[in-house]
Amino acid sequence: MIPAALFLLLAQQADAPASASAPAKSDPVSQYLTDLEQSGVLAAPAAAPSLPQLKETLHAAEDDLVTGNPEAATTRLFRVVESPRWSSFSYAPEYEAAEFTIGRALARSGAYDSAKRYLLRVLGHGAKHPYFTAAYRMIVDVALETREQATCLALLEGIKLEDPLPRDSENERAYLRGKVAYEKGDLPGAAAAFGEVDRQSRFHASALYFRGLIAARQQRFAMARRNLCEIVEQADKDRFSFFIDGRYYAIKDLAYLALGRIAHEQGKYDDAYYFYFRVPEDSERLPDALFEAAWSMFQKGEYEAAGAFIEEFDRLFPKSPLGPDVMLLHAMIDLKSCQFEKVRTTLDQLVKTYVPIEAEVAALIKDPSRRAVLYRRLLSRSEIGHPTDRIVELLKIDSRFYRYFSYLVALDREVGQLPENVAVWDEMTAKSTGGSKGADATEAVRLVQEIRELQPMAAGDPEMENRVGLLLHDARRAARPVSTRGGPFADEATQALVLGGDAQRLRARLVAATTAIAEAALVDLDNRLRHMLVQARLTHIDAVIGKKKKLEIEIANLREGRYPAEMFAQLQLEGLMGDDEEYWPFEGEHWSDEYDNYK
Amino acid sequence: MKHLTLILASLLIAAAPAHARPKKKPRSTPSSSSSSPLWAPPSTPPAPTAESPSPATADSVTPPTPPPGAAAETEVAKPAPAPPPRALAPKSRAATLAANEGAANDAKDSTAAAANPDLERLRADYDRLRDELFRARSRAQIVEEGLWTSRLSATFRWKGGPSYLVHHASVRLDGADIWDSGDKPVTDDLVTVAERPVKPGAHALTLRIDIRPGKKSKDSDKLGYVSEHTFAIIVPDGKRTRVAIKGDEDGDAPEYEPEIEVELETLK
Numbered sequence: 001m002i003p004a005a006l007f008l009l010l011a012q013q014a015d016a017p018a019s020a021s022a023p024a025k026s027d028p029v030s031q032y033l034t035d036l037e038q039s040g041v042l043a044a045p046a047a048a049p050s051l052p053q054l055k056e057t058l059h060a061a062e063d064d065l066v067t068g069n070p071e072a073a074t075t076r077l078f079r080v081v082e083s084p085r086w087s088s089f090s091y092a093p094e095y096e097a098a099e100f101t102i103g104r105a106l107a108r109s110g111a112y113d114s115a116k117r118y119l120l121r122v123l124g125h126g127a128k129h130p131y132f133t134a135a136y137r138m139i140v141d142v143a144l145e146t147r148e149q150a151t152c153l154a155l156l157e158g159i160k161l162e163d164p165l166p167r168d169s170e171n172e173r174a175y176l177r178g179k180v181a182y183e184k185g186d187l188p189g190a191a192a193a194f195g196e197v198d199r200q201s202r203f204h205a206s207a208l209y210f211r212g213l214i215a216a217r218q219q220r221f222a223m224a225r226r227n228l229c230e231i232v233e234q235a236d237k238d239r240f241s242f243f244i245d246g247r248y249y250a251i252k253d254l255a256y257l258a259l260g261r262i263a264h265e266q267g268k269y270d271d272a273y274y275f276y277f278r279v280p281e282d283s284e285r286l287p288d289a290l291f292e293a294a295w296s297m298f299q300k301g302e303y304e305a306a307g308a309f310i311e312e313f314d315r316l317f318p319k320s321p322l323g324p325d326v327m328l329l330h331a332m333i334d335l336k337s338c339q340f341e342k343v344r345t346t347l348d349q350l351v352k353t354y355v356p357i358e359a360e361v362a363a364l365i366k367d368p369s370r371r372a373v374l375y376r377r378l379l380s381r382s383e384i385g386h387p388t389d390r391i392v393e394l395l396k397i398d399s400r401f402y403r404y405f406s407y408l409v410a411l412d413r414e415v416g417q418l419p420e421n422v423a424v425w426d427e428m429t430a431k432s433t434g435g436s437k438g439a440d441a442t443e444a445v446r447l448v449q450e451i452r453e454l455q456p457m458a459a460g461d462p463e464m465e466n467r468v469g470l471l472l473h474d475a476r477r478a479a480r481p482v483s484t485r486g487g488p489f490a491d492e493a494t495q496a497l498v499l500g501g502d503a504q505r506l507r508a509r510l511v512a513a514t515t516a517i518a519e520a521a522l523v524d525l526d527n528r529l530r531h532m533l534v535q536a537r538l539t540h541i542d543a544v545i546g547k548k549k550k551l552e553i554e555i556a557n558l559r560e561g562r563y564p565a566e567m568f569a570q571l572q573l574e575g576l577m578g579d580d581e582e583y584w585p586f587e588g589e590h591w592s593d594e595y596d597n598y599k
Numbered sequence: 600m601k602h603l604t605l606i607l608a609s610l611l612i613a614a615a616p617a618h619a620r621p622k623k624k625p626r627s628t629p630s631s632s633s634s635s636p637l638w639a640p641p642s643t644p645p646a647p648t649a650e651s652p653s654p655a656t657a658d659s660v661t662p663p664t665p666p667p668g669a670a671a672e673t674e675v676a677k678p679a680p681a682p683p684p685r686a687l688a689p690k691s692r693a694a695t696l697a698a699n700e701g702a703a704n705d706a707k708d709s710t711a712a713a714a715n716p717d718l719e720r721l722r723a724d725y726d727r728l729r730d731e732l733f734r735a736r737s738r739a740q741i742v743e744e745g746l747w748t749s750r751l752s753a754t755f756r757w758k759g760g761p762s763y764l765v766h767h768a769s770v771r772l773d774g775a776d777i778w779d780s781g782d783k784p785v786t787d788d789l790v791t792v793a794e795r796p797v798k799p800g801a802h803a804l805t806l807r808i809d810i811r812p813g814k815k816s817k818d819s820d821k822l823g824y825v826s827e828h829t830f831a832i833i834v835p836d837g838k839r840t841r842v843a844i845k846g847d848e849d850g851d852a853p854e855y856e857p858e859i860e861v862e863l864e865t866l867k
Contacts, residue, residue: 036745064793068778071733072793075740111733112726146726147719400718407725414732417775421739427746427798496735499728506721506728513721 034084049086054094061101070108077102081118093130096122100131103138110410112142120155127163136169137202140176150180171201178210187214199242205231205251212258221262228262231255232278253283260292269300287317294329303333319393324354324532331539338550343543347536357390358529364391365522375518376461395525401517408462408510415469415503419476421496426480429487448475462511470504473497743796750839751832752794753778755806759848760787761813766823771805772797799836805829806844806859812852822852828859839866 047053057080064073080086080098089095100122106115115138122135136156143152153176165173178193191214197207208231215224232255256278263271276293279285294309310330313320320326327350334342364370377389378397451472458464477497554564563571751772757765765785770778770792778792811823834840843862850856 036742063791067791067793068780068783069791069793071736071740072795074737075744078737078741106733109733110726111730113730114734147722148726404718404721407722410729411725413776413779414729414736417736418732420773420775421736423798424739424743424746428742431746492735492738496739499732499735502728503732506724509721510725513718 049089051089051092051094054080054086054089054092054098058094058098058101061098061105065101065105065108070105073105074102074109077105081121096125096129096131100135100138103135107138107142107145112146115142116152116155120159123156123159127161127165127169133166133168136166136172140172143176144179149176149183153177153180167198168201171197171203175201175203175207178207182210182214187218190214202243202245202247204242205244205248209251209255209258212255216258216262221266224262225259228255228259232259250284253279253285257285257289257292260289260296264292264296264299267299269296269302272296273300273305281316287313287320287322290316291322291326291329294326294333298329298333298336301336303337307333307337321394321396323394324350324529327353328532328535328539331536331543335539335543335546338546340543340547340550343539347540347543350536351533354529354533357394358526358533361391361522361526361529365519365526371515371519371522372461372463374522375515378518391522391525394529395518395521397521398517401514401521404510404514404517408507408514411503411507411510415500415507418496418500418503422476422480422493425489425493425496428489429493432489433487445479448472448479451475462514466504466508466511469507473500473504476500740795747796747798748837749797749799749834750794751797751802751834751842752839753792753804753842753844755790755792755844755846757785757787757808757846759810759846763810763823763848763850763852764813765846766809766811768806768808771803771807773803774805794839797834799834801831801833803829804832804842806846808846810848810855810857814852819852824855824857826857826859830861832863835865840864841866 057076061073061076064070064076077098081095081102086095099118103115103118103122106112106118119135119139119142122129122131123139126132139152139156143149146152153173156173156176174193174196178190178197181187181190181193191211194207194211194214197203201207208227212224212227212231215221215227232252256275260272260275260279263269263275273293273296276289276296279289283289290309290313294306294313297303297306297309306329310326310333313322313326327346331343331346331350334340334346364374374389374391377392378395378401451468454468455465455472458468480493480497557564753770755768755770757768759765765780768780768785768790769776777795778790780790805827807825807827809823809825812819830842832840832842841864843864845860845862847858847860848856849858
């Protein structure tokens, strides 16, 4: 029997159960390996399988995995966990470790469905087996990464176990249940599930955070505060209060921010100040904390404190998307401090800076060809040597944009390896049919080379990249030697090429999705800037009215013989000074330039 | 009374020489006893602990959202207060809170943002296709083991740290990625590209490194370079070939002196 055809048949059969709740009963790779060995393509190892050999293979695969070579680990372990020669060792913990490691390697490579198949095999051994807990965690990680939380929860809940679930796995399941309920909008159910996550769980802090969010959404602010405070500060000061890992500190920053927002919402501005103040300087939440702290202080009437936060913001984040909001708040603080000239200066600056940007954004929205340029700049934001773009800096881009862009990159990487795969199958065919006749497709090969030269020119323009990719895909199909288009391994090569075509089509959809996200951000920026400029005009009017009123009061006071406080003090002191003395005006107690390190 | 005021003022002026500019206060950590709450956090954290008042009573209070500048002073002797600013109505932060709901760092972005079914379907299609691509590649790699007896492995060590750091690195063989640092930082540890079967003959091995200055400075995020080197190598039939690449950087940003060294070793 032709091995490749058999494999294809088996693979097609196995694809359906892979996505269903039950793991596949037949292992296509197992049959495939056996066929390859029987047909002599793969040489069967001379030595009989042994436990030391298994340990050695496992060790090498783990090395591959930690050095960033998950594909090498996968290839190595496939020949263990899928070969009937090794099935007699299925009792050994090392064999189970091999199953778990291949699951990890597959998940690391982005082959989540295949990873789940092996992880479920590990779980199928029973809850008392050594890799059960780790495999359970891995499936939860896959669920969170792929966002297929409901599917993975159903998979986990479908496992029939004789022994009770370990405590750690119960925590994992409770957290996953909480997430599924939360996304369905079942807030009480989610709160109850998150409440089951105990202090030993790696998700304890995350579960507390979600409980805080749920309470806040239900307007139960004290409850929300209590949950969030438990993340940031333990009442018993116990160093071993609950399990934390690298994720904890990001959650802690979020918790402080959430506490600040709740306090602000309740009108407790001092509390809000305290919580915002606790967001550390190296946190990525610091811009939000500073801006919102300034707002809280402004609301409380502490204009100097609000100004200090704003100045700190300006110093640390001059290119923040919150730039126009900060400038406007600056003007409002000056307005409340009766510094009307400063208000005018700030607002003039705001209008001068953002009116051209708003016009540019509006033009971009109307012109799709110009949007492509912006899209390119957006993607190259983190690259060296690209000029800064004010519009790109101001955009509040949804994190999904970068997530989907990372899919594009991963897909391109996978597609880049397809020619090599096709070459392998063509080589196999050529071997079995007595050599390839490459001259049949010389023109097409030259075309492939020419299209490949186009690729660097298309780089950065996703749509052009797509067109070049599709052209290259077609040229590669045409360039395959005619002699390898039939034969025992031709179907494998054809399937690889079909996958390449599928990848190109998916790529086009990903480009469309990322473009839509970028466009939504552009429209949002346009709305924000328009709103901001309207608010700036209103504040300007307020400043003019305020200045007029101030002058009116001063004139009225002067008419009645009352000097303004600053003039009175100055005149009084100048009257007491000698000719050789100089008046030095009162500078107050607030040496704001001295307090730049107030944190 | 007028005389007394004058005497006091004279005394004050006499105590401080008029020509001497007052010395500024030394830079110090502000104390909590300061009259202004500006420079220090409240001395006692206001965060309620588990022993806080019962949530039932506290939760029943509807949070106020006062307008900005609601309390305008009206004293006559003082300069006129600014009219309450009409701009920027305070945002309800409960809504803002919800924007972070997925940020408990278990997933990559907010759950609220992920509600778009088209995008979710796209994500599922992507996962499925990537799985299929990976399986196709694994099958080819398994066959490669039996097809070719020549083996190729590579190592890379960066010696330019800590002055220059590798932001991202990747290794390609004949244009196809065989190793990528991904999001992980590349340290001065030896990077190993696993041994793989390759067709004997000429190949192109490409190293791409993105280098950034290690020292944080004002412009450090704008400095650095991307360097891509492609080396033509010949893999002998039936032998193991090991390519050792070393990278170094002796320049002082923004001046660069990149140096790449390649050694080829053929083993039986």
